[in-house]
Amino acid sequence: MHKILDELAIKRVIARIANEIIERNKGLDDVVLIGIVTRGEFLAHRLCEKLEEIEGIRVPVYNLNPEFFRDDRRHHEFMLMDFMGNIDDKRVVLVDDVLYTGRTVRAAMDALMVKDRPRSVQLVGLVDRGHRELPIRGDFIGKNVPTSQSEKIVVRLKEHDGEDGVYVAEKGE
Ligand SMILES: O=P(O)(O)OC[C@H]1O[C@H](OP(=O)(O)OP(=O)(O)O)[C@H](O)[C@@H]1O
Numbered sequence: 001m002h003k004i005l006d007e008l009a010i011k012r013v014i015a016r017i018a019n020e021i022i023e024r025n026k027g028l029d030d031v032v033l034i035g036i037v038t039r040g041e042f043l044a045h046r047l048c049e050k051l052e053e054i055e056g057i058r059v060p061v062y063n064l065n066p067e068f069f070r071d072d073r074r075h076h077e078f079m080l081m082d083f084m085g086n087i088d089d090k091r092v093v094l095v096d097d098v099l100y101t102g103r104t105v106r107a108a109m110d111a112l113m114v115k116d117r118p119r120s121v122q123l124v125g126l127v128d129r130g131h132r133e134l135p136i137r138g139d140f141i142g143k144n145v146p147t148s149q150s151e152k153i154v155v156r157l158k159e160h161d162g163e164d165g166v167y168v169a170e171k172g173e
């Protein structure tokens, strides 16, 4: 397993992406962050803190578990949409740690559309490892990491794993 992003690198990525979100949306009007569980949730909260530090505005952050909407995991008969607010006409920024086949993001978008009608949906990925099976691309990417199918990306975040680090490992590791 080798490290490709350390704590400082992750911090810089969050700062850069926060700035990119502000630039793309010309501020933070109607911006809502939605973190895909598990680690996307923590990244969304970190982005929220950074956005507030830069703009002095605290945007809403919600969590989404799109398991139920995954076409390949229909046996998971549950859905956890921890939505406190309405996202009708909002600029939704979806946040995930790893972008891979795109199936999780597709499921997340389905979940959003079932609930409300956002004005736009933008996508943040801490790592894009390629191998997309659907026409989905990230708008804000921390690091593009070409991988082979025999590898996996391991993301560790302090809030969940006790340390900050992103690693490339062999699937069996
Ligand atoms: O593009 P995809 O092929 O859908 O893969 C990417 C997703 O896979 C991982 O989640 P996982 O299902 O392992 O859940 P976890 O984040 O709770 O560990 C990762 O956190 C992304 O959400």
Ligand SMILES: O=c1cc[nH]c(=O)[nH]1
Pocket: 098, 100, 129, 151, 152, 153, 154, 155
């Ligand atoms: O390599 C991968 C693929 C999906 N999700 C991960 O966390 N790592």
